[in-house]
Amino acid sequence: MSDTTVAQVLAELATLEDPKIRAVNEKHGDDHGVNLGHLRAVAKRLKTQQDLARELWATGDTTAKLLTTLICRPKAFERDELDAMLRSAGTPKVQDWLVNYVVKKNPHAEELRAAWFADPDPVVASAGWALTTERVAKQPAGLDLDGLLDVIEADMKDAPDRLQWAMNHCLAQIGIEHAEYRARALAIGERLEVLKDYPTPPNCTSPFAPIWITEMVRRKG
Incomplete structure (x- = not known):
């Protein structure tokens, strides 16, 4: 072809x-x-x-x-x-696939993560947060997790939809993967109540961070 x-x-x-x-x-x-x-x-x-x-x-x-x-x-x-x-x-969907299928496999991924994370455009910034969440899970060395939680605590509640979603995913990932930050991540989620009422299909985990964190930690056993 x-x-x-x-x-x-x-x-x-x-x-x-x-x-x-x-x-x-x-x-x-x-x-x-x-x-x-x-x-x-x-x-x-x-x-x-x-x-x-x-x-x-x-x-x-x-x-x-x-x-x-x-x-x-x-x-x-x-x-x-x-x-x-x-x-x-x-x-x-295009942004999601571009970040996950292309950017994450590109040698410039970390450089782009840092640049996009700080971008004033919330849609671009959401891609930076998505790449940061990947690092939280797989390569946390060098990341300031306390600093990330500070930003999430200050900005997530009023962030535009796509950026809010990406920040919330990062919050959940920190709570799931890093036990020493779990209590703070849960507390931030409970206080901000972001996505608390998000309609979740049966047999799916709610994106509300406290429920998400608790369920994923339970599965890890």
Whole structure:
């Protein structure tokens, strides 16, 4: 499939469009209507194609951008290229996949984490927090966990949705992974009550940090 063109891919993606899926996704700020399992099947067939991936991103189409994250070579992007991609990601799902499938595997990930974390744009900052949460869990050495909790305590309650969600995830991760900070993380969550009333499906864990922390610690036994 190395001679596949952007036009061919876009035409195929258009045939996968489902209005019902789009209606559900739009409630979450995502403007696409393709079943993600079907999208992954397309990616599996296309395999890794870095040039095609870049061209698909440049179309600006949300589904094409999601496909980009599945067929690109994460380590092939330059720092500034990833920064520009994040700022043009648009929807939450595209940003999530870009951060998790591409940026985390790129050699510039830590540099971008630090830059995005301090960015005045709350959407960009949310990506910095997502990468920080990854480090809280896997590479906490060098992170100021007390300082992170200070920022969360001061800013999370009034943060815009995406940034608030990312900060809350970081709060929960600190409480789950670091027993010495667990009591403080629980106390912050209880006091701020962020996502306390979030509708949670049966058999799913609430994103309310005190419930989330307690449940995950219980599972770890």
